[in-house]
Amino acid sequence: MTDCWIVDLGHYLTPNGAIAPIDGRARQLAEYWTSIVVHATANFAHPPPLPCRRRPGREACGGHLDIHIEADSDAIHWSCPACRERGLIRGWQGTLWDGFNDPPLSS
Numbered sequence: 001m002t003d004c005w006i007v008d009l010g011h012y013l014t015p016n017g018a019i020a021p022i023d024g025r026a027r028q029l030a031e032y033w034t035s036i037v038v039h040a041t042a043n044f045a046h047p048p049p050l051p052c053r054r055r056p057g058r059e060a061c062g063g064h065l066d067i068h069i070e071a072d073s074d075a076i077h078w079s080c081p082a083c084r085e086r087g088l089i090r091g092w093q094g095t096l097w098d099g100f101n102d103p104p105l106s107s
Ligand SMILES: [Zn+2]
Pocket: 052, 053, 054, 061, 062, 063, 080, 081, 082, 083, 084, 085
């Protein structure tokens, strides 16, 4: 059986746009989702690979996520080719981690 996470990033954020969960597993997950958003929207060609967070049998999965933005839905799709975990992230537009939202560099 394959896990498929469907996440709305807004559910993890405070009204100010910060990560809402203070600690624990929810915080870890929220930071994972935001790092995927950063990766998907980074405005450079080859962002560093993002390691899979899973630790099956307490060993790091070792896979690196495939991340892309779905053209039809604007959801960020991610998957791990090693363990097959995968998911969709919605509600990321305009958050602190949306690299498309960064102001253009000024001189
Ligand atoms: Zn994995």
